[in-house]
Amino acid sequence: MKGREAIKKGLALVNRSTIAMLGTNGAQGYPNIRAVIKMENEDLKRIWFTTNTSSKKVAQFKKNPKACVYFVDFDKWIGLMLIGTTEILQDPESKQRFWHEGFEKYYPLGVSDPDYSILRFTAQWGKYYHNLATTTFEI
Amino acid sequence: MKGREAIKKGLALVNRSTIAMLGTNGAQGYPNIRAVIKMENEDLKRIWFTTNTSSKKVAQFKKNPKACVYFVDFDKWIGLMLIGTTEILQDPESKQRFWHEGFEKYYPLGVSDPDYSILRFTAQWGKYYHNLATTTFEI
Numbered sequence: 001m002k003g004r005e006a007i008k009k010g011l012a013l014v015n016r017s018t019i020a021m022l023g024t025n026g027a028q029g030y031p032n033i034r035a036v037i038k039m040e041n042e043d044l045k046r047i048w049f050t051t052n053t054s055s056k057k058v059a060q061f062k063k064n065p066k067a068c069v070y071f072v073d074f075d076k077w078i079g080l081m082l083i084g085t086t087e088i089l090q091d092p093e094s095k096q097r098f099w100h101e102g103f104e105k106y107y108p109l110g111v112s113d114p115d116y117s118i119l120r121f122t123a124q125w126g127k128y129y130h131n132l133a134t135t136t137f138e139i
Numbered sequence: 140m141k142g143r144e145a146i147k148k149g150l151a152l153v154n155r156s157t158i159a160m161l162g163t164n165g166a167q168g169y170p171n172i173r174a175v176i177k178m179e180n181e182d183l184k185r186i187w188f189t190t191n192t193s194s195k196k197v198a199q200f201k202k203n204p205k206a207c208v209y210f211v212d213f214d215k216w217i218g219l220m221l222i223g224t225t226e227i228l229q230d231p232e233s234k235q236r237f238w239h240e241g242f243e244k245y246y247p248l249g250v251s252d253p254d255y256s257i258l259r260f261t262a263q264w265g266k267y268y269h270n271l272a273t274t275t276f277e278i
Contacts, residue, residue: 019213021160021172021209021211023162023170023171023172023207024170025164025168025170026207026222028205029164029203029205030205030206030207030222031162031163031164031170031171031172031205031206031207032162032170032207032220032222033160033162033170033172033207033209033220034209034218034220034268035209035211035213035218064168066167066168066169066170067169067170068162068165068169068170068171068172070160070172070173070174072160072174074158074174079173079174081171081172081173083165083169083171105271106271129173132244132245
C-alpha cells in the first residue's frame with residue numbers, strides 16, 4: 001500500500017472512531033496506555049482530547065510531551081499508530097470549544113473548572129496496519 | 140474499590156479478552172502501541188503473545204524490556220493497565236505450546252520458523268479503571 005492510500009484509510013478510521021488509546025512515557029521509564037475519548041481531529045495532523053488536569057497523563061506530558069495515539073477497528077483488524085507530541089491547553093477559548101453537555105460529571109465547576117484541560121496532539125508520522133501489512137508515512 | 144476487588148474484576152476482563160494493546164518504548168523516546176492477540180494468561184501475573192521475530196516490537200524489547208499491556212471493554216468503559224517487563228522466548232517447547240492451526244499464515248516455515256517468537260509479559264503492578272475511579276495494585 002502506498003503512503004497516500006494508508007493516510008486516506010487511516011483518516012477514515014480516525015473519523016469513525018470515538019475512542020483512542022493514548023500512550024505516554026510513564027514513571028520509571030515504562031510506557032503507559034489508557035483509553036480516551038476523541039473530541040475532534042483535523043486530518044491526521046491534530047487530535048484533541050479533554051482530561052482532568054489532575055490526571056496522571058497531564059503530569060506525564062508536563063515532563064515529556066512525546067505521545068502515541070492508536071486507533072483500532074477490532075472487526076476489520078485495522079490499526080493506526082500516530083506518533084507525535086502533546087500540548088496541554090487551559091485557555092478559556094479552547095476549554096469553551098470542547099465543552100459538552102454533561103461534562104459537569106467530570107468537571108464539577110463547569111467550563112472554567114481548573115481541573116478541566118484540553119490535550120492537543122500533533123502527529124509527525126504514522127503507521128497503518130491491515131492484513132499483515134504495515135505502511136509507514138509522514139504527516 | 141479495594142485492590143483485591145480491582146484484581147478480581149481486572150482478571151475477569153483479561154480472561155474474556157482476546158485482544159490487548161501492547162505498549163513499548165519506541166524510537167527516539169516515543170511510546171509505541173499496537174493491538175496484539177492474547178494467547179494465554181496466568182492470573183494477571185503473566186501474559187503470552189506470539190509475534191514475528193522480525194517485528195519492530197521484538198527489536199524494541201531487545202533494547203528495552205519495559206512494557207505496558209492494556210485491556211479495554213468499550214461497552215462497559217472498563218480499562219486495565221498492567222505494567223511490567225517482556226521476555227522474548229524462542230525455545231522449541233514454548234513455540235510448540237502456543238502454536239495454533241493456521242499460524243502458517245504468519246510463520247510460513249511452521250513451528251520451527253525462526254521468524255516465530257513468543258513474548259512473555261510479567262506484570263509488576265496494575266491500574267483498574269471504571270466509573271471515573273481508578274484503583275492501583277501490586278501484582
